[in-house]
Amino acid sequence: MFLAVLLALFGLLGYAVMRYYRYVARYPKGPTPLPFIGNHGELDFMQQHVGFERLSKEFDGVCTVFTPSPIVHIRDIELIKEAFIQNGDDYVGRPQNKVFELFAFTHNGGVINSIGDNWREQRRAALSIMRDFGMGKNVQETLVQSAxxxxxxxxxxxxxxxxxxxxxxxxxMVVNVINEIMFGYRHTYKDSGELLKFLFVRIFENKLIFLGISVPFLADLPFIGWRVLQFVVDNVERALDTYSTNDEPTCFAQAYKQRMITNHALDEPNLYACSADFFLAGVETTMTSLRWAMFIMAKHQTTQDRLRREIHSVVGTNRLPSLNDQTSLPFTRVCVHEVQRFANILSNNVFKETGHKIPSGTMVNADIHHVMALDPLFVDPKEFRPERYLSEDGKTLRKDLIERTIPFSIGN
Known part of the structure; x- marks a missing residue:
């Protein structure tokens, strides 16, 4: 009897393994995954680019890595453009995962991880509000200069x-620029303290968040500590505390609240979700880029001296630079591009989903790190050389390198 049960169990296990590898075969080829756990043990989720680079280097531009969920990993710039630009409508989906919902306050909420009609409505409303508050205009530039x-x-x-x-x-400084647009106030340097420190340390240093993407039930465990977006809720409530929708809005939260009256696609959970999307994405990437710029320029004194000379010759020392100066500051512009390429702060951006030639609902990742760190057009990519972006005339920027500098990915 025992032997029969054992044989039956082995038979079921063998059948499950066979079904698993049939499932694996539906996706583009990649490193062979272990049954059921995939390639999860081969990835360091705090240094994702290292694991993805090692696992995908033997494959021609695209492969599938199982984490254990399948992720189609694209590392060739031409394939990334084909997928996210030429066939962008096939890749507008976002993973609907329980962990992502913790950051979206609701299922399919906000502008980063939402899909379908709600994505279109939230994006349309958010961009319209941002334009009203000076996005890409002198108003926003003045706000940055003031900060x-x-x-x-x-x-x-x-x-x-x-x-x-x-x-x-x-x-x-970075928080204040975004905070004033989103919530209508600034922190001072003396009393900004513990809340912001809590926000960044708890969210961006929590290693378990990456495991939760593949094992969503972990999101229910109380000790995980992902529910730290009370900061956003507090700021939205502060912005709305004395606001009447009959008044002229002075920040994003108030403008969104006012539009909720006439647009039923806008609601309170999506207000929190959109606020969190803009705040977290804007603050973390900008702050990290600026800190890297400080480190890099401190190490490359010759580049720093050349950058300073150009700024002083065009802007002088009695005012701050403005966007109107950028055409006269070619070396400054290429320094910005090279800092973003060299620092390479995101190994990947928002995961996308597609049903185009691979199973519907599959997560797709553009390997930003590989493009900017290892593309053959970047000669000696481990060297910090801003001048690589300049054409022979010393003023015109090289379009072929600019289009490969994709620190925040491309497409929708």
Whole structure:
């Protein structure tokens, strides 16, 4: 009897393994996954680019990595453009995962991880509101310049300038630009403290979040600590506390609340979700890019001196740079591109879903890291050389390299 049960169990296991590899065969070829757990053990989710690079290097531009959920991994720039630009409508989906819902406040909420009609409505409303508050216009530029003046004044007030840690001042400066647009107020450098520190440490240093994407039931465990977006809720409530929809809105939260009256696709959960999307995405990427710029320029003094000379010759020392100056600052522009390429702060951006030639609902990832760090057009990519982006005339930017500098991916 025992032997019969054992044989039956082995038979069922063998059948399950066979079914699993039939399932694997539906996807583009990739590193052979272990039954049921996939390639999960071969990935370091705190350094995703390292694992993806190792697992995908033997395959021609595209492969599937099982985490254990399948992720179609695209590392060739031409294939990325074909998928996300030429066939962009086939890749507008977003994974509907329980972990992502923790950041979206609701199923299919916000602008980053939503899909279908709700994505279109939230994106349309959010972009319209952002344009009203000066996105891409002088109003936004003035806001950035004002926050920069606050930062310079804070640094000037420091008594001990022999050892200055720019991490926190840069963080507050970036938060203030976005905070004023989203919620209508700024933090001061003296009292911004614990809440913001809590926000960034708890969200962006939690390793278990990546495991939860593949094992969604972990999101229900109380000790995981993902439910830290109370910060966003508090700020939205602060912005709306004394606001009447009859008044002229002064920030994103108020403008969204006002539009909820006439647009039934807009509601409170999506207000929180959109606010979280813009705040978290904008703050983390900008803050990290600026900190990397500081480190890189400190190490490359010759480049820093050349950059300073160009800015002083065009802008002078009595005002801040503006967008109107950029055509006269070619070396400054290529320094920005090279910092983003060299720092390479995102190994991938938002995962997408598709039903085009691969099973519907499959997550698709563009390997941003590989394109900017290993594309053959970037000669000696491990060297920091902003001038690589300049044409022979020393003024025109090389289009072929610019289109490969995709720090935030491409497409919708």
């Amino acid at each position: 920069m003046i606050d930062l310079l004044e804070h640094l000037d007030e420091m008594k001990d300038k022999t050892s200055v840690d720019l991490h926190w001042p840069i963080q507050v």
